[in-house]
Structures are given as C-alpha cells and as structure tokens.
Amino acid sequence: MDERSTAWAAVAEAAREVPTLAGLFGADTGRAGRLSVDVAGLHLDVSKTHLSPGAEAGLAGLLGASGFESVRAALFSGAAVNPSEGRAATHAAERGSGSGQAVAGADTARAMTQRLVERVAAGAFGEIRHILHIGIGGSALGPALLVDALGEGRYDTHIISNIDGVALERAMRACDPARTLVVVVSKTFTTIETMTNAESARDWIGGTARFVAVTAAPEKAVAWGILKENVLGFAESVGGRYSLWSAVGVTAALTLGWPAFEALLAGARAMDRHFETAPMEANAPVLAAMVDVLYAAFLGAETRAVFAYDERLRLLPSFLQQLEMESNGKRVDREGGALTHPSAAITWGGTGTDAQHAVFQLLHQGTHLVPAEFVMVKTPGHGLGAAHHRQLLVNAIAQGAALMRGRTMEEALALSGGDAALAAAKTFPGNRPSSAIVLERLDPHTLGALVAFYEHRTFTAAVMLGINPFDQWGVELGKEMAHAALGDGAGAGFDASSRALLARALTNFA
Numbered sequence: 197m198d199e200r201s202t203a204w205a206a207v208a209e210a211a212r213e214v215p216t217l218a219g220l221f222g223a224d225t226g227r228a229g230r231l232s233v234d235v236a237g238l239h240l241d242v243s244k245t246h247l248s249p250g251a252e253a254g255l256a257g258l259l260g261a262s263g264f265e266s267v268r269a270a271l272f273s274g275a276a277v278n279p280s281e282g283r284a285a286t287h288a289a290e291r292g293s294g295s296g297q298a299v300a301g302a303d304t305a306r307a308m309t310q311r312l313v314e315r316v317a318a319g320a321f322g323e324i325r326h327i328l329h330i331g332i333g334g335s336a337l338g339p340a341l342l343v344d345a346l347g348e349g350r351y352d353t354h355i356i357s358n359i360d361g362v363a364l365e366r367a368m369r370a371c372d373p374a375r376t377l378v379v380v381v382s383k384t385f386t387t388i389e390t391m392t393n394a395e396s397a398r399d400w401i402g403g404t405a406r407f408v409a410v411t412a413a414p415e416k417a418v419a420w421g422i423l424k425e426n427v428l429g430f431a432e433s434v435g436g437r438y439s440l441w442s443a444v445g446v447t448a449a450l451t452l453g454w455p456a457f458e459a460l461l462a463g464a465r466a467m468d469r470h471f472e473t474a475p476m477e478a479n480a481p482v483l484a485a486m487v488d489v490l491y492a493a494f495l496g497a498e499t500r501a502v503f504a505y506d507e508r509l510r511l512l513p514s515f516l517q518q519l520e521m522e523s524n525g526k527r528v529d530r531e532g533g534a535l536t537h538p539s540a541a542i543t544w545g546g547t548g549t550d551a552q553h554a555v556f557q558l559l560h561q562g563t564h565l566v567p568a569e570f571v572m573v574k575t576p577g578h579g580l581g582a583a584h585h586r587q588l589l590v591n592a593i594a595q596g597a598a599l600m601r602g603r604t605m606e607e608a609l610a611l612s613g614g615d616a617a618l619a620a621a622k623t624f625p626g627n628r629p630s631s632a633i634v635l636e637r638l639d640p641h642t643l644g645a646l647v648a649f650y651e652h653r654t655f656t657a658a659v660m661l662g663i664n665p666f667d668q669w670g671v672e673l674g675k676e677m678a679h680a681a682l683g684d685g686a687g688a689g690f691d692a693s694s695r696a697l698l699a700r701a702l703t704n705f706a
C-alpha cells in the first residue's frame with residue numbers, strides 16, 4: 197500500500213469505532229474549547245461532530261500523506277495546482293496574498309477596478325442610479341452574496357443571471373435605462389445566458405456607452421461593442437467561483453464603496469494568513485474540511501446542510517453550493533484515476549428560523565445522516581430591538597443542542613401517557629452532528645474572512661480526497677448538447693424521449 201492508501205485505511209479504521217457525541221464530550225471536558233477556533237472575527241465550533249481524537253489524527257495523517265503542506269504552498273506561490281487545465285489558481289493573489297507574478301498582476305487589475313469605480317462616481321457615465329449586473333454562476337453568485345449581505349448601497353443594484361427573460365424584464369422595469377450602468381461579467385465572454393441577456397440589455401438601453409465588461413477575454417468584449425477603457429480584465433487562473441476578489445467584484449465595489457471592498461479583501465487576507473500558518477489542530481479551514489471529509493467519505497453522509505441564521509446571509513447556501521459542488525463534485529482523482537470513495541457531499545440549506553418549520557423534521561428524525569451547519573452573526577442587521585435577534589440566535593443554538601441530545605423512548609413515554617406508538621413518534625435518536633460559525637458582526641472584513649474560510653476548507657477537502665477542485669468539466673456536455681439542439685432545432689443526437697420533449701416544447705418557436 198502507498199502512503200496515502202495506508203493513511204486512508206487508518207481513517208477508515210478510526211471511523212469504524214467513532215464514539216457517540218455524548219461519549220466524546222464525556223471523555224473530554226475541554227472538547228468544546230479544543231475544537232473551536234477564533235480567527236478574523238469568526239468563531240468556528242466543530243465539537244458537536246464525530247471528529248474523535250482518532251479520526252482527527254487519521255485525517256491529519258491523510259493530509260500529510262497527500263502532501264498538503266506543499267500543495268498549500270503551491271496554491272499561494274502561483275504554481276500550477278489545476279492539472280487538467282494546466283493552470284495556477286490565483287484567487288488568493290487577487291486579494292494580495294501569496295507570492296509570485298500573479299500578485300503584481302492582481303495589484304494592477306485592482307487599480308483599474310478602483311479607477312472605474314471612481315470614474316462612475318465622478319460622472320463619467322452620466323448620472324447613474326441603477327446597476328444592472330449580468331453574469332451567471334461564479335460571475336453572479338459571489339457579487340450577489342456581497343451586495344445582498346452588506347445592505348443598501350449607493351446604487352439600486354440588480355444582479356441578473358438566468359436566461360429566462362422574466363428575470364431581466366423585472367429588473368428593466370425597476371430601472372431607468374438612461375440612468376443605468378450595465379456590468380457584463382463573463383470570464384469567457386461566450387456564456388450563452390450572459391450574452392443573450394447582454395444583447396437584450398443593449399437593445400433596451402440603445403447602445404453600449406454605459407456598458408462595462410469584466411472578462412478574461414477582453415478582445416471579445418471590445419469586439420462585442422464595449423469601449424476598451426470600460427473593459428476590466430482578470431486572469432485565466434482565477435476560477436469563476438473564486439473570482440469575487442477580482443474585477444468580478446466591481447459591482448460590489450460600486451454598490452458598497454471602494455473602502456468596503458478593500459476591507460473585504462483585508463478580511464480574506466487575514467483568513468489566508470491563518471490558513472497558511474496556524475497549526476492543523478487550530479486551523480479553522482483544516483478542521484472544518486476534516487469534518488466534511490469524515491462524513492462524506494467515511495461515515496456515508498451524502499449531503500451537508502448549511503443554515504444561515506441571518507437574513508443578510510440568505511444567499512450563502514447557494515453561493516456554497518457552487519463553491520463546494522462545482523469544486524469537489526468529481527469522479528476522478530488529480531491523475532485521472534477513478535475515485536474509489538465518495539467525493540464531496542451535496543451541499544444544501546436555507547435560512548433559519550424558516551428552515552426549522554420546513555425541513556428540520558428530517559434532520560431530527562429522518563433516516564439520513566446530515567451534518568448541519570449553523571451560521572450566526574452576533575449583532576443584528578436591523579433596529580427592531582433585541583427580541584428578534586435573541587430568538588434567532590437562541591433558536592440556532594437550540595437546534596444544534598437538540599440534534600445532539602435527542603429524546604429517549606423513556607422520556608417520550610412520559611410525555612405520551614404510556615402510548616408506545618405515540619412515544620416512538622416522539623423519540624429523537626440524537627447523536628446528530630452540527631457545527632457552528634458565529635461572526636462578531638457582519639461587515640466587509642468578516643464577510644471576506646468567511647468566504648475565504650469556505651474557499652480554503654473546500655481546497656483542503658479536495659487535497660484529502662485527492663481531487664482537483666479548480667476545474668469543472670462536468671458542466672460542458674449539457675452546454676454542448678444545448679448548443680447542438682439550438683442549431684438543428686430537433687436534437688438529432690438526443691435520445692427518443694428528449695427528441696419528443698423538444699418537439700413538444702418548441703412548437704411555438706418553429
């Protein structure tokens with residue numbers, strides 16, 4: 197057996213004997229403190245998970261056997277960590293972390309982005325009241341998270357992604373075309389949804405004078421009609437789902453102001469430093485990744501659920517779905533060999549307390565194992581008084597406590613007047629895992645740290661799983677087949693069912 201296989205087998209062995217959560221706390225009175233980390237305004241607590249001392253040691257061994265320290269150094273130095281595309285992954289350089297040429301390139305690109313923000317404020321595009329951001333996937337989800345989380349800004353900002361014209365039409369109705377700046381964000385500048393929406397926006401405005409492009413293919417944006425001075429570039433080595441730190445963040449920088457954008461980058465840099473230097477047992481992204489891999493690859497959890505107990509973070513679950521599933525939803529390893537173990541879990545979630553009244557039944561009493569994550573913010577985002585926020589936070593914490601504690605049959609019988617069937621329905625198995633993240637406050641700095649935490653957690657899990665988190669070949673086939681069917685209108689290469697569906701669905705467009 198090679199070193200990685202041996203380390204993998206050691207984790208599997210530790211996972212076979214993992215104690216209950218109550219047992220883990222009983223054996224270690226310092227567990228809550230030992231498995232909590234404070235960094236950059238973020239408190240992480242993974243103590244209510246089955247990360248036993250044996251599993252933690254095994255996973256640390258797996259990281260060592262997977263060359264974690266050298267891959268992490270390669271990430272920050274700008275070396276090619278994305279083998280299937282032969283590229284570096286320079287998102288940390290975009291916020292000024294690490295070394296190598298990418299950091300200097302990112303500094304220059306950032307200065308151009310700042311200049312654009314200043315030009316808009318100085319009236320270079322006339323009086324701007326609305327921003328219409330057009331992009332999809334990584335070219336929309338990050339900016340949308342930032343703008344939604346950090347509240348009302350200087351402009352009325354709309355972020356449009358879907359090809360369904362309903363989305364764009366609704367935004368158009370809310371905006372005055374004469375006072376709208378359109379920001380078209382597409383790394384490739386070929387994505388069909390984005391280009392179709394951009395064309396409709398161009399028709400609506402009647403030209404491209406108030407258009408800005410953000411792309412790794414600036415020549416395509418210019419050929420499309422956007423003035424060269426309004427085109428912001430970013431490097432090919434910045435993946436879409438990791439791109440909000442680059443010029444892709446310009447909509448957030450415009451809406452929230454440049455100092456806020458700088459604070460976002462500074463928060464992420466603080467997390468970068470922690471990730472690079474903190475010891476494994478006190479390294480927040482590493483600990484969280486160990487938990488993720490333990491459940492997904494060793495304990496059979498097919499999903500993990502993230503609940504934002506804060507309305508301002510309601511887009512966090514959808515942002516994380518792309519970050520985690522597009523990064524780590526792979527079936528081959530870095531060398532192209534078939535994975536012999538599960539890759540990442542399916543990420544899903546919602547907001548609390550809403551989700552308690554919708555999906556928590558399954559978490560508490562269903563037959564699936566679902567590690568839950570509760571994300572909270574200490575300070576409220578409203579001025580309505582303490583009752584709202586107190587209830588919000590207490591509910592999040594009570595859910596985690598209830599998942600772990602459960603309710604025994606004896607306790608349930610006492611509540612059911614001895615009715616055994618009712619008592620069975622009222623019994624909770626408990627021993628169900630959760631982790632908690634508490635932010636000191638929600639501001640650009642802590643949000644930057646939070647997003648960088650999730651990026652590094654995803655990367656660390658990929659290292660343990662042996663996969664490349666920076667490519668996304670799995671999105672190509674469906675795109676290609678849609679392209680072919682748009683060309684011939686009949687789906688010549690499709691199966692019989694899909695051809696019949698095409699014929700039925702497209703009768704209005706013959």
Ligand SMILES: O=P(O)(O)OC[C@H]1O[C@](O)(CO)[C@@H](O)[C@@H]1O
Pocket residue numbers: 332333334335381382383384385386387390436437522668671
């Ligand atoms: O920025 P682009 O090139 O328009 O791509 C948008 C998104 O499409 C994807 O390639 C997936 O289809 C994502 O990875 C990316 O974020």
